[in-house]
Amino acid sequence: MKIKVRFPPSPTGNLHVGTTRTMIYNWLFAKQNKGEIVMRLEDTDTERSNKEFEADIMNSLKWLGLDWDGPVYRQSERTKLYRKYLEEFLVNKKAFWCNHSKEELEVENKNQIEAKEPPRHVCSHKQDNLETGVVIRVSVDSNSDRTISFNDRVKGKIEFKESLLGDFAIARNLDSALYHFAVVIDDIDMEISHIIRGDDHISNTPKHILIYEALDKPLPIFAHIPLVLGTDRSKLSKRHGATAVSAYKNDYLPEALFNFLGFLGYTFSKDIISKEEMVAEFELEKVHQSGAVFDIKKLDWINSQYIKKLPPEEFKKLANVPELPDEAVLIVTERLEKLSDIQNFNYLWEKPKYEKDVLQWKEMKPEEIQNSLLQSSFCAGVEIKKLGSKLDEIAKDNFGGDRGAVYWPLRVALSGKKKSPDPIEIIKILGPKETKERINEAKKKLES
Numbered sequence: 112m113k114i115k116v117r118f119p120p121s122p123t124g125n126l127h128v129g130t131t132r133t134m135i136y137n138w139l140f141a142k143q144n145k146g147e148i149v150m151r152l153e154d155t156d157t158e159r160s161n162k163e164f165e166a167d168i169m170n171s172l173k174w175l176g177l178d179w180d181g182p183v184y185r186q187s188e189r190t191k192l193y194r195k196y197l198e199e200f201l202v203n204k205k206a207f208w209c210n211h212s213k214e215e216l217e218v219e220n221k222n223q224i225e226a227k228e229p230p231r232h233v234c235s236h237k238q239d240n241l242e243t244g245v246v247i248r249v250s251v252d253s254n255s256d257r258t259i260s261f262n263d264r265v266k267g268k269i270e271f272k273e274s275l276l277g278d279f280a281i282a283r284n285l286d287s288a289l290y291h292f293a294v295v296i297d298d299i300d301m302e303i304s305h306i307i308r309g310d311d312h313i314s315n316t317p318k319h320i321l322i323y324e325a326l327d328k329p330l331p332i333f334a335h336i337p338l339v340l341g342t343d344r345s346k347l348s349k350r351h352g353a354t355a356v357s358a359y360k361n362d363y364l365p366e367a368l369f370n371f372l373g374f375l376g377y378t379f380s381k382d383i384i385s386k387e388e389m390v391a392e393f394e395l396e397k398v399h400q401s402g403a404v405f406d407i408k409k410l411d412w413i414n415s416q417y418i419k420k421l422p423p424e425e426f427k428k429l430a431n432v433p434e435l436p437d438e439a440v441l442i443v444t445e446r447l448e449k450l451s452d453i454q455n456f457n458y459l460w461e462k463p464k465y466e467k468d469v470l471q472w473k474e475m476k477p478e479e480i481q482n483s484l485l486q487s488s489f490c491a492g493v494e495i496k497k498l499g500s501k502l503d504e505i506a507k508d509n510f511g512g513d514r515g516a517v518y519w520p521l522r523v524a525l526s527g528k529k530k531s532p533d534p535i536e537i538i539k540i541l542g543p544k545e546t547k548e549r550i551n552e553a554k555k556k557l558e559s
């Protein structure tokens with residue numbers, strides 16, 4: 112069997128990390144089986160779809176390296192095909208025009224909820240053969256005792272009672288098919304073999320099966336994968352933090368986000384894993400059954416591992432810090448979780464800005480700080496290897512062995528920060544001239 116899967120995003124929002132995780136599993140499955148991926152923008156909701164969201168989706172997919180085969184399809188450009196099948200459905204009485212108003216449906220819905228029945232519309236217009244109406248619905252037998260079942264590759268056997276589906280809507284009119292119809296017609300027309308999608312679509316699947324059957328087409332294989340959850344285990348949404356892939360572009364490497372998302376529903380053999388290794392290991396049947404929590408701390412950690420491996424030139428380009436000296440790249444990449452955190456290290460390429468109070472160590476008096484800085488400045492030219500013991504000596508000879516009395520003011524003079532890598536590391540990068548200048552500036556600050 113030729114394996115063919117699809118990326119079917121709706122351009123009604125930016126590319127969501129949850130949708131992306133689902134696409135990653137489609138991609139891994141397709142690559143592993145030398146199959147194809149169809150890119151299909153599901154823009155039947157013309158009011159909510161727009162070109163900016165479309166551009167965001169395409170750019171984010173490219174950034175992550177999620178490629179597809181063949182052209183980009185848009186459902187809005189395929190209305191003729193849907194129309195042909197809608198007409199066929201109406202002629203064959205597989206579908207009918209329903210003329211119930213929104214208000215009538217609301218009353219029906221309310222009554223069903225009160226009677227503890229699943230909400231659905233059982234239409235009394237089914238036999239009326241209306242020429243037109245509010246919406247086109249598939250005719251479903253509400254007296255049927257059939258159980259529609261399918262064997263889900265992830266969830267196992269799933270069953271639904273046909274009688275509880277109701278006459279579901281498939282088009283607003285002949286030229287505007289709705290999701291259930293457009294998706295099935297496309298999946299048939301594009302010869303999709305495997306439908307791998309979020310498990311929020313499970314309840315749509317029996318409806319889709321009825322459409323396949325009405326057209327006498329073989330069913331594809333379904334695989335419903337668990338949703339991505341926020342830390343409170345509810346469906347991941349904006350209140351948990353950024354949900355758009357594009358919001359992660361400035362801080363995270365695409366390989367790190369890909370690696371992280373791959374784990375949201377699957378356990379690979381090691382935490383840091385390349386795409387190629389994921390392709391080799393992935394098995395649809397081993398996708399987890401229940402939802403996976405989007406844990407930003409894990410993403411940060413994975414990202415830090417990828418940042419560490421970047422060659423200096425690449426890092427400087429991605430973090431947008433051309434002025435960062437090459438010798439400094441290693442000490443920063445070992446400490447960064449997000450690319451934009453590089454700004455905390457700006458003292459490595461420009462003079463630090465700070466208040467003079469920060470120079471104060473414990474109860475040190477201004478004259479003592481001055482003295483400490485003066486002694487340190489004498490060391491600026493000392494061979495790096497010997498610098499540590501020189502500074503320790505200053506502490507011993509002048510401050511009763513309190514190393515903080517030497518290191519603290521020195522660190523602040525060089526970096527403007529209370530926390531930084533070892534001052535000796537900074538001196539190594541700045542060189543003796545710049546080191547001396549910064550210490551002198553700190554001394555001046557104390558005098559002001």
Ligand code: GLU
Pocket residue numbers: 119120121153294307308309312
């Ligand atoms: N366009 C749908 C969505 O974004 C995809 C539906 C499907 O995979 O069948 O949720």
